[in-house]
Amino acid sequence: MSKITLIKNARVYAPRDFGYCDVLVAGDKIARVDQNLELPQSLGETVDADGAWMLPGLVDSLVHISGGGGEGGFASRTPELDPREAFAAGVTTVIGVLGTDATTRTLNELYGKARALDAQGLSCYMHSGSYQFPVNTLTGSVRTDIMLVHNIIGVGELAISDHRSSNPSIQELVRVASDARVAGLLAGKSGVISVHVGGAPGRLEPLFAAVEQSDLPITQFYPTHMNRNESLLAHGVEFTCAGGFIDFTASTTEEILASGELRASRALRCALEAGAPADRLTLSSDAQGSLTNFCDNGALQDIEVGSVASLFDEFRRAVRDEQVDFVMALQAVTTNPARVLGLRHKGCIAPRQDADLCLVDPDSFEIRHVMARGTWQFFDGHNRFRGAFSR
Template sequence: MTRTPTLVLRSRRVLAPDGERPADVVVAGDRIVEVSPYGTAAGGGAPIEDLGDVALLPGLVDTHVHVNEPGRTAWEGFTSATRAAAAGGVTTLIDMPLNSIPATVTVDALRVKRDVARGRVYVDVGFWGGAIPGNTGELAALYRAGVYGFKSFLAPSGVDEFPHVNAAELAEALTEQARLGALAIIHAEAPRILDAAPQVPGRAYADFLASRPDAAETVAVRQLLDTAERTGARVHVLHVSSADVLPLLAAARADGIAVTAETCPHYLTLVAEGVPAGDTTFKCCPPIRSEDNRDRLWRGIEAGAFAAVVSDHSPCTTDLKRLDVGDFAAAWGGIASLQLGLPAVWTEARARGLALAEVVALMSSGPARLVGLARKGTIAPGYDADLVAFDPDAVFTVDPGGLHHRNPATPYAGRTLTGVVRATWLAGAPVDVHGTPRGRLLDRVGTAA
């Protein structure tokens, strides 16, 4: 690797590990080689770009993205998803093992997905594997092939090719993952609670919310924690929507259970009371809950309850959202937010008095650490020069037509958000979302696959 500087980025607001401060960030090739006091880096002839008061952030790491390709490419795709990621300041994403066809539950399926993605990604992309009934024997080979861990559902996933696991199958999968040292990431809702809840079709969001009560999450998390304790597995609870889960997680960690959790921008910014009748762009599973619940999630953020805030970008074609009839029971459950996560979270965090550094930690270094991306998510020498120029004071109104998502239906349409991504650099070079893709495919240790 060359040590000769190739770029200097200067800002009065660099989000370094020791906090926000004026600094010069010196890049050589694809790595950061120096973080100097503001205005002191000569650059050795390298171009110097002065961002002024625009903040310089480490590139975001989004470990929960459904790209859906191959098989459901009409829903999203590697080109469109990674364009949206770069436009939103995300420089690394980890693709979920569903809703693609085939699902990433065998080495052959992983190979198919990598072949489709190669040469078509604007940011760096890694892959999760899936742990489903009957594929425990595949997990070791998938892990050796470079997946970052294994996703399981405790309730139906919504697609037939990725069935959920029952209690015995969960224990079997976690036992094997503990043996491998792999991270298990879990969609935690309890089928028996969902089956007992009222299932009422129609346009009223309150009816949909009642169909997926808080208890579905708490019962499932209790089951997961008990199984993790018995098997010794490392587990991560995906997309926590119910704040009722937080005391369970805190108690488990105090007891020595290796458990982490994430939440998502839509749970931190949207509330059930604000969902218009029939607006199924707001439907996701688990659901957006009450304003009081959102406040308790933010208290969890401030208390360090979450390892990461990630998108759970789960788009579909517009027709599957059933906006024509506004039936929450019939609509696909998923929110497309990959491009909007940073401004959405920053808008709410700023209003609550949180610092930009707190947001960045949850959206960059936190998810990078969760999956073991040792050179991602931090502005410091030796780290990848994945960087974002973010204007934290600029205001914009969300226009779905300006999003790079393949299907731009979004609950953020028309909302005023604070914070604009001005530029994104990947491996030391600016990302041009209309130019040639330069992203790499990653394996579990962050090297090109």
């Protein structure tokens, strides 16, 4: 018999504000959202939310789950993602990627880590490829990776406008995106291309050119790090007004901010004020990635590690400090990334959706409880997750 949980007296943001409701969870799915629901004690567990906000579990579209190769040499290689950190931060779905280092960090390693996280209760998908072109794959081609490997949903993060990029031509971008798109159509996946955008003057020009010179929809490309500077943000707003999605990176450092980057929360507000459609904007953490700050001559100045907790932190900062509408800010970390990634059962609270839920104290704006696929993984400020080697 499937486990049944009734959560009562929560203010449900689905992300639209449903007011105070009860939510019935059966197994790993949401069964019902209504008022005055009751559950006999013999059938399952009843939890009183006591007026807490209930949000969908956060969808983090860019996480270096297996760690990354630091640009400060081998000693700066970053660690793998610990699922307890994700659960404590309200994140219930992650997309694993490779970055600069696709030599000592491999797709085989990424795939193994993704499967491990998924078995531990954290919904985990991944992209084929890395910064480099030609795209490295598991099976020998982008098309068969997406079609035949269950948890591969796209390609990324392929780098453009960056001194670490392989500088693919427009036709090479079109070819990769076309293969990914066809594979996605055949497999019922997004086939999206996650694009790392650096600070070089080209900005998004390669993507605009690829769309102009082909029949590809602009939504096939999903550029990230769009809060790197004000010029790139402005170009990103143009991209959204043409129908595309853009992503802002939540993890940062004071040194990187001093070099011209905008906080993701500030970028979200500025993009909305500039006319970007609210349903085309997302935030991601870039967790476990190396946060690098380079001089104008390309020399490395500083390096730190991205944190999965930054995603909820920037959502909260967007609401509290930047005065972004609560629902718009919540969409940017739930429904919007789920939509661009083709994750139909993620990012919202509704019957038949995955039971990924985050309960937040309305006074302190702190996370109380987190449920992932119907299981409480974080409760009353404490992790309940127990891995194979946990004590």
